Amino acid sequence: MALPHTPDSNPIDYIDEEDFIALEIPENVSGERLDKYLGGALPDYSRNRLKAWVEAGAVTVDGKVTKARHLLRGGESIKVFPQEMPEQFAFAPENIPLDVVYEDDTLIVINKPAGLVVHPAAGNWTGTLLNGLLFHYPELKHLPRAGIVHRLDKDTSGLMVVARTDLAQTSLVRQLQERTVGRRYLAWVWGEAPSQGKVLATVGRDQRDRLKMAAGSPQGKPAATLFRRLAKGEFMGAPLALLECRLETGRTHQIRVHLESLGFPLLGDPVYRKRTPGAAKCLPFERQALHAYALSLQHPSTSTVLTWFRLPPQDLHDLLPLIAMSEDDLPKESTLLASLQNDQHQ
Template sequence: MALPQTPDSNPIDYIDEEDFISLDIPLEMAGERLDKILASALPDYSRNRLKTWVEAGAVMVDGKVTKARYLLRGGESVKVFPQEMPEQFAFSPEDIPLDVVFEDESIIVINKPPGLVVHPAAGNWSGTLLNGLLFRFPELKSLPRAGIVHRLDKDTSGLMVVARTSQAQTSLVRQLQDRTVGRRYLAWVWGDAPSQGKVLASVGRDQRDRLKMSAGSPQGKPAATVFRRLAKGVFNEAPLALLECRLETGRTHQIRVHLESLGFPLLGDPVYRKKNPGVAKTLPFERQALHAYALSLQHPLNHDWVTWFRLPPLDLLELLPHLAMGADVLPKEEVLLASIENDHKS
């Protein structure tokens, strides 16, 4: 992953608000060497790799690049920007079916199916959306991350935008940074959720389980999710609800973490399920019930506001009868467009 660049640099690379690791150095660590502290705090990475990152300027102490042997004073803030591993340069085109909702000379909008990983990483070096994009749009090989500017979890379905030119990539990243890209999700949750609400809770890496995120973490970053209830349902006498969630920030696992923190975990979520009712084990659904159904942004070329809308995939539609819900609970496109237009005006 490339180091974040300032708004004035060119090109601006991929926006991912979890692309750096933040460490706060305790006062009692005064006098310790930076490389030693990094090795202790980040055991998943080898000492040689960490040293290479320091030498490459990918580790900053209080905003400044320093040396591996730097002696810490205690109280510093350290940011580590993990760099690409050699395997990640081996991206190759693969003929993967893609549901292209829209394409022009600047952008591509994809309706991602559940089960498709967006970007190669450990355990998924092939068969990703990026590999499919490189096959269908070979020109993307000249762009960082093949034009991908945001991502969805593997088992979350729905709409994503991909840049086709460096100009479009810069525009989209800036819109994401300015939080003007509209992203709306459908989320089925356990519990008797209120008619509407807003979650304001930082999201950061769980200190006890590095594969998870947690809400309210002191080391986390500010995050906001707005939701409204579209319908109520029930499964084996356990209440549940269909929510529309609107992101004001884009943290990793944000919706899943925020809703579980309120006591409303997503149906089928294999990770954030501590607050699931007992009947959850009998529900015939094995992924988080989350779908990115609406995407709105300012077109990079003509600057018009454009919106795309896609109903959930078949697995979620087939789930509805089990939840005492009909297809009429799903949002109507004309209602959605009016709501988004009101958001832009406000």
């Protein structure tokens, strides 16, 4: 059963709600432009920077992305997600190769390689998927975040969808909010994982390390991850498993945090590894072994349900013989559709 949607759910799937500035607009500012009001309310930031954040989709008014010239009526709630980036570089087009799985006039589906950051942020102002999208699809400069509606971690590979129109972006964000977008991941984990399970635990910032997330955080947001075991393996006597994970929510680092909380950290994870066995030090794999292999959604224009499938990249294929697994253990595209349809009836 999916978690209930709450009215304050973040409309921007990948931005952490912990990192925003909240403003309640007085009634007496009716008719004032959004960018002008922000300049007066947040004097620590330049007006050019605030305007760039608005145009980049990092400011919401009553939960909706809008334009800098938007006229306030008074009484709204504003959230500002500080980007702390040099805008002239962060949103510049760059000729970055993209593995395009599907495209039409409405949306684009990308198979993201491990190592590619999705959105500019501290330490990665350039060389991101967003920069590549702006080069190959210049019209995306008119959309918040260049049409990006969700993200994968830098070292997670796999399928992502990008909107090409305002209507498509609105539709995809709504589908993410309503949790009707089907997202399947392959995760290789340490430990004797059960045949199936479900993790229900909030995910929020780790109070001891703000660079990490934590399961069960009192300040966290509800999160649910379902998983089933596809295969067992081992490395230097340490047991491990291949899991298929299905998200009912899309919190930052959700799969990595949830599985580690059960005692099943991902192979190669450089952050969530408290419970990794000693054998992990000898495994020649240096990123979290996580791949978004299936994506299913309703096409914003035709309402047709579309599904895409991509097997893991070469580094994960090369890992299989080292951990007593083979390509026969990977899911087959022929069985995926029936599984997705079964999910929709649960």
